[in-house]
Structures are given as C-alpha cells and as structure tokens.
Amino acid sequence: MDSEKNFLVTGGCGFIGSNFVRYMLENYQHCSVTNLDKLTYAGNPDNLRDLEKDTRYSFIKGDICDPEIVNKAMENIDIAVHFAAESHVDRSISRKGKLVKFTISAQEMRERIYRSLKRYWSYSERINL
Numbered sequence: 730m731d732s733e734k735n736f737l738v739t740g741g742c743g744f745i746g747s748n749f750v751r752y753m754l755e756n757y758q759h760c761s762v763t764n765l766d767k768l769t770y771a772g773n774p775d776n777l778r779d780l781e782k783d784t785r786y787s788f789i790k791g792d793i794c795d796p797e798i799v800n801k802a803m804e805n806i807d808i809a810v811h812f813a814a815e816s817h818v819d820r821s822i823s824r825k826g827k828l829v830k831f832t833i834s835a836q837e838m839r840e841r842i843y844r845s846l847k848r849y850w851s852y853s854e855r856i857n858l
C-alpha cells in the first residue's frame with residue numbers, strides 16, 4: 730500500500746477504531762490519521778492518549794451527522810475509514826428512535842464522504858498528483 734496517505738477515521742476512539750489508528754501509525758511511517766469522533770458513551774479518548782504528541786495524528790471532536798464538520802474534516806483526505814457507530818445492542822433496543830436517526834444520517838454522511846473523495850480524486854488526476 731502507498732503509505733503516504735491522509736486517513737480520516739470516524740469513531741477512532743472506539744474499540745475497533747482506536748486499534749486501527751494505532752496500527753496505521755505504528756506500521757506506516759508516512760501516513761497521517763485524522764480521527765473524527767463524537768465521544769459518545771462508547772468513545773474513550775484514553776484509548777489514544779499516548780498518540781497526542783504524534784504530529785501525524787489529529788483529533789476532531791464532532792458528529793459524523795454534521796455536514797459542516799464532515800466537510801471540514803475531509804479536507805486533504807485520501808482515504809476515509811468509517812467505524813463510528815451506535816454499536817451497543819441493548820441501547821439500540823431501548824433507544825430505537827435515536828438509532829434510526831443515526832443510521833439515516835450516517836448513510837448520508839457516507840455518501841457525502843464518497844462525493845468529497847470523488848471530487849478530490851478527479852482534481853488530483855487533473856493536476857497529475
């Protein structure tokens with residue numbers, strides 16, 4: 730893999746996301762990772778506390794359902810990896826409305842990220858990056 734890429738990881742303070750962020754920074758010296766996480770009940774910033782001094786790592790506290798934040802976070806991103814989720818099964822039963830809203834918004838966000846990357850890629854091709 731070409732490691733000189735800027736990654737956006739959503740939900741990077743969760744279980745899978747934090748392991749992914751750590752794996753990428755440990756194994757690919759030239760990549761950078763922006764972590765966009767709302768820090769819900771499931772997000773734990775301590776999972777990545779030790780990486781805060783790493784200049785290749787940055788954290789944005791925000792909601793993937795917020796178009797403004799997602800657009801800003803997408804600047805200069807090559808690859809987006811999406812882990813943000815309402816993942817606890819018991820909560821998905823007790824708070825159905827919230828889960829449905831999140832799922833719809835998250836789908837819109839995925840499409841937005843896809844469109845942003847498409848724009849970035851076609852721009853990169855035009856200027857031969």
Ligand SMILES: NC(=O)c1ccc[n+]([C@@H]2O[C@H](COP(=O)([O-])OP(=O)(O)OC[C@H]3O[C@@H](n4cnc5c(N)ncnc54)[C@H](O)[C@@H]3O)[C@@H](O)[C@H]2O)c1
Nearest residue numbers: 740742743744745766767768769771772792793813814816
């Ligand atoms: N844990 C597993 O064993 C496992 C296995 C297979 C697939 N998955 C999938 O991987 C994904 C992540 O799972 P996980 O176990 O790491 O979940 P997790 O609950 O540990 O982490 C979810 C993260 O998403 C963040 N988040 C939630 N809503 C957000 C929002 N609106 N905006 C921004 N951030 C938000 C939370 O703060 C948290 O940091 C899920 O889609 C899950 O289904 C998990």
